[in-house]
Amino acid sequence: MTRLVLALDTATPAVTAGVVRVDDDALAVLAEHVTVDARAHAEQLTPNIVGALGEAGVGVEQLDAVVVGCGPGPFTGLRVGMATAAAFGHALGLPVHGVCSLDAIAVGTTGDVLVVTDARRREVYWARYRDGRRFDGPAVNAPGDVPAGAEAVAGSIDHAALFDLPRLAPVYPTTAGLVAAVADWSAEPEPLVPLYLRRPDAKPSQAVKR
The missing domain is CATH 3.30.420 (Nucleotidyltransferase; domain 5)
Structure with missing residues (x-):
């Protein structure tokens, strides 16, 4: 079965969006737009999605699924990608598969x-x-x-570089890697759960009501 998949990740400084065609176990990246900027997840994700779809020649109505990296990652950046993926899934009636970035x-x-x-x-x-x-x-x-x-x-x-080990090439989650990380396309996706691994920096006021 052939699927057209939109893949997103904002768990790292790389704001990644791409379109992948999946044919059974084979996949082909049709387009990928990446902006490396730890402070521009919200500003760059939508333009990267639009750019990738346009370059791939794929309309949103042709998509069959969405894949999104669920972290671990910083709270603010991570929620941009996950909220966007969830919005696409809800608006288009598509399954949204979350994977560990x-x-x-x-x-x-x-x-x-x-x-x-x-x-x-x-x-x-x-x-x-x-x-x-x-x-x-x-x-x-x-x-x-x-x-x-x-x-x-x-x-x-x-x-x-902090580890005394040979370094391999992968630096950020790639479009191909995100799609390849989906274990079972036929299974019902689990609810999206962000992997923050720690509590957000912002904390509620501890003021005591009198």
Whole structure:
């Protein structure tokens, strides 16, 4: 069965939107627009979606599904992509598949690979993979507290450099990786759940009512 899929991710500084054709187990990226700007998720996602659809020559009415990275990632950026994906799904009556954004980076890697992205506060989001399949994480820790034993590292260049491991090419979740991370297209998608892994910085007032 052939599917046209819109793939989105805003869990990292890369604001990613792309259109992928899925034919059974084969996939082809028809278009991908990426803007790397940690402060422009809200401003850049819609233009990137419009650009990718236009370049692919695909109208929204032709889409069969939406895939979105659910993190882990910072609260503000992550919710932009997930809310947009949910809105597309609701408006068009499409299934929306959520995937771990780190899984999308790990797709196609071999051996025991550590994937890391920026969690701020001198910490990293991380997960471990064996031949592209996650077996530990996702979690958030200081780099020194991430379990050792991986053979290579992928993900954020600056944060991968904190580990004394060979660095692999994947840096951000790609359109192809997001789509490839969907385990079962025929299954009913689970509800979208953001992987924040920590509470948001903003906290309610602790003032005591008198």
